[in-house]
Amino acid sequence: MRSWLHGELRRPARACGVVLLALAVSGCASRGALFDRVDAELQQGRTEQALTALEPLAASGRNQALYLLNRGMLLRMAGDIDGSIAAFEQAKTAIGQLQPISISESLATWAIAEDSGSYKPPVHEHLLLHAYQALNFLQAGRLEEARVEALQIDLGLRRVDPANHRAPHGGDAFPRYISGLIFEANEDWSDALIAYRKAYESYTQYRQPIPRDLQYSLLRLTDYLELIEERNSYAETFGIQEWAALDTRPDRATVVLVVHDGFAPRLREESVVIGHPSENRLIRVSLPALEARPTRLSRIRLVADGVQTDGDAVEDVSAAADAWLSAQIPGLLARAVTRNVARNEMTRRVERDNQGLALLVNLVGTFLENADTRTWRTLPDRLHLARMQVPPGRHVLRMELLDNAGRVVGGSEQNLDLHRGTTTVLTAHWFGNSLW
Amino acid sequence: MMIATRVNGLATIMVAMMLVLAGCATQVDRIGMEEEQDISGRWNDTDSRLVSSEMIEDMISRGWIDRHQGRAGNNPTVIVGQVRNLSHEHINVNTFIRDIERELINSGRVTFVASGSERDAIRDERTDQLGNVREETRSQAGQEEGADYILTGTINTIMDTEGRTEVAYYQVDLALTSLADNTRVWVGQKQIRKVIRRGLFRS
Numbered sequence: 336m337r338s339w340l341h342g343e344l345r346r347p348a349r350a351c352g353v354v355l356l357a358l359a360v361s362g363c364a365s366r367g368a369l370f371d372r373v374d375a376e377l378q379q380g381r382t383e384q385a386l387t388a389l390e391p392l393a394a395s396g397r398n399q400a401l402y403l404l405n406r407g408m409l410l411r412m413a414g415d416i417d418g419s420i421a422a423f424e425q426a427k428t429a430i431g432q433l434q435p436i437s438i439s440e441s442l443a444t445w446a447i448a449e450d451s452g453s454y455k456p457p458v459h460e461h462l463l464l465h466a467y468q469a470l471n472f473l474q475a476g477r478l479e480e481a482r483v484e485a486l487q488i489d490l491g492l493r494r495v496d497p498a499n500h501r502a503p504h505g506g507d508a509f510p511r512y513i514s515g516l517i518f519e520a521n522e523d524w525s526d527a528l529i530a531y532r533k534a535y536e537s538y539t540q541y542r543q544p545i546p547r548d549l550q551y552s553l554l555r556l557t558d559y560l561e562l563i564e565e566r567n568s569y570a571e572t573f574g575i576q577e578w579a580a581l582d583t584r585p586d587r588a589t590v591v592l593v594v595h596d597g598f599a600p601r602l603r604e605e606s607v608v609i610g611h612p613s614e615n616r617l618i619r620v621s622l623p624a625l626e627a628r629p630t631r632l633s634r635i636r637l638v639a640d641g642v643q644t645d646g647d648a649v650e651d652v653s654a655a656a657d658a659w660l661s662a663q664i665p666g667l668l669a670r671a672v673t674r675n676v677a678r679n680e681m682t683r684r685v686e687r688d689n690q691g692l693a694l695l696v697n698l699v700g701t702f703l704e705n706a707d708t709r710t711w712r713t714l715p716d717r718l719h720l721a722r723m724q725v726p727p728g729r730h731v732l733r734m735e736l737l738d739n740a741g742r743v744v745g746g747s748e749q750n751l752d753l754h755r756g757t758t759t760v761l762t763a764h765w766f767g768n769s770l771w
Numbered sequence: 772m773m774i775a776t777r778v779n780g781l782a783t784i785m786v787a788m789m790l791v792l793a794g795c796a797t798q799v800d801r802i803g804m805e806e807e808q809d810i811s812g813r814w815n816d817t818d819s820r821l822v823s824s825e826m827i828e829d830m831i832s833r834g835w836i837d838r839h840q841g842r843a844g845n846n847p848t849v850i851v852g853q854v855r856n857l858s859h860e861h862i863n864v865n866t867f868i869r870d871i872e873r874e875l876i877n878s879g880r881v882t883f884v885a886s887g888s889e890r891d892a893i894r895d896e897r898t899d900q901l902g903n904v905r906e907e908t909r910s911q912a913g914q915e916e917g918a919d920y921i922l923t924g925t926i927n928t929i930m931d932t933e934g935r936t937e938v939a940y941y942q943v944d945l946a947l948t949s950l951a952d953n954t955r956v957w958v959g960q961k962q963i964r965k966v967i968r969r970g971l972f973r974s
Binding site: 433435436438479483 | 973
């Protein structure tokens with residue numbers, strides 16, 4: 336009798352399993368589809384439509400931080416700097432509220448599904464939130480508030496790693512670098528040097544190239560602060576013999592060009608569904624996998640009055656996300672196994688009284704077993720930065736994007752009035768075939 | 772009997788639902804301005820009021836006012852200049868400056884003049900009066916009172932973190948400088964220390 340029932344159950348179980356798995360995939364896909372729509376609109380430079388496409392996420396309480404991070408970025412792309420500042424501040428509050436542990440959410444992630452908890456950004460995204468907010472304030476000419484962000488970056492890193500003040504899986508180099516730039520603009524020379532030094536250490540630790548502007552900044556400041564040994568060590572390491580001295584009374588205007596290169600990596604789900612070896616049940620393990628979306632961009636160039644400055648990649652979002660995800664996998668795997676064991680045990684208990692219900696429990700559990708593929712998708716794959724100083728006045732600034740072979744793959748020109756002692760931030764977005 | 776039981780049951784459910792909905796509704800409580808409400812541990816309106824009140828009280832109780840009155844024969848005229856936020860928080864410095872201005876005016880011991888941006892708006896209004904206002908009610912240009920002293924300052928923080936406990940140390944420095952000869956006539960400092968213990972769990 337039992338074997339018959341099992342035999343009869345097997346076919347509907349498989350059929351239902353296929354249907355439910357299809358539903359599960361479509362459920363996950365709806366959030367993915369939302370971001371695909373956002374990506375498609377951005378590729379065309381249609382930021383207003385991208386904001387509209389993002390809006391359905393606003394209703395999700397669990398995804399408030401995710402919604403606000405993306406909204407802040409899209410508003411920034413749309414040129415609404417004040418709106419972006421407000422959204423990022425709301426994101427900070429939402430993330431702060433998620434710091435204490437929620438017992439119900441923790442239980443849900445261990446017993447039901449990985450994405451049943453609220454979205455809490457990893458450290459590298461949290462740091463980028465402050466870095467982008469700092470860029471917003473710089474762009475709005477609010478230097479003092481940009482400085483607040485630099486201090487919040489430092490405070491955040493001290494909370495994460497009280498001993499070394501470092502991000503556990505990288506991603507702190509660019510936030511430190513931009514902090515140095517802000518301190519320098521505020522004429523806080525020693526704070527600027529400390530921030531540049533920490534940026535340099537982080538780039539070195541993660542074997543990333545040291546941006547040339549950072550190399551010169553370290554030399555200028557160590558020279559000015561008369562840290563001779565340190566200055567000589569940098570000069571030797573970077574192979575630089577000459578540099579312009581630090582101008583403590585700037586009669587020039589500073590231009591910072593930031594290029595968002597491509598889209599941040601997306602997380603897609605990779606699932607394995609197998610039948611229980613001895614019983615009529617399905618086991619499903621789903622883990623996120625990183626899918627980077629790089630472009631051909633290699634470096635950028637800023638040209639003004641016939642003088643050119645090359646800029647480098649200063650942040651590799653994909654690399655930071657990859658390092659973070661690799662560190663998460665053991666924990667994710669442990670939780671996936673625990674969920675399957677719990678579901679198996681529950682199915683076994685229900686099966687004693689009602690085999691139909693047991694089948695349902697097993698299928699629903701399998702249906703719910705999803706990987707958490709949430710990530711701040713409107714971030715770029717990489718960020719490039721160039722900085723140059725020009726005399727105050729009207730300038731034609733040309734931006735050029737270069738590929739690995741040194742060919743110019745994109746560019747634009749802008750007429751700008753630049754004022755003495757100010758820092759002007761220009762932002763461009765490159766998605767492989769479109770620049771805006 | 773059965774109908775009565777059903778009605779009772781429905782009433783119980785409705786009351787329960789009303790209670791639940793009442794619990795979900797936004798609640799607003801008006802509280803007195805003097806009442807302290809420290810929700811996040813960050814710099815707030817109470818800190819701004821306390822610091823401005825104590826510092827201005829200290830400022831006007833010092834000897835520089837008597838010295839000025841003895842020398843010039845009138846109350847000193849003060850303008851509030853830049854107060855820089857060097858802390859790790861986005862502090863609305865304008866509300867702090869307003870609190871300082873209020874304390875200065877209410878002290879009655881100094882004459883207070885409007886700051887730079889406000890002066891521009893007032894001058895625009897005065898210019899506008901020229902062609903549009905009856906002569907006898909028109910304010911004349913060139914009658915502004917110049918400040919004798921400028922009040923400037925900074926707000927700084929030092930943060931110390933250990934686990935879920937944080938100590939935030941705010942330091943406000945204000946300085947009053949003579950516009951005639953750049954001499955500092957008063958320097959004040961006020962510190963606030965806050966211990967913030969963050970909860971381990973949330974609902």
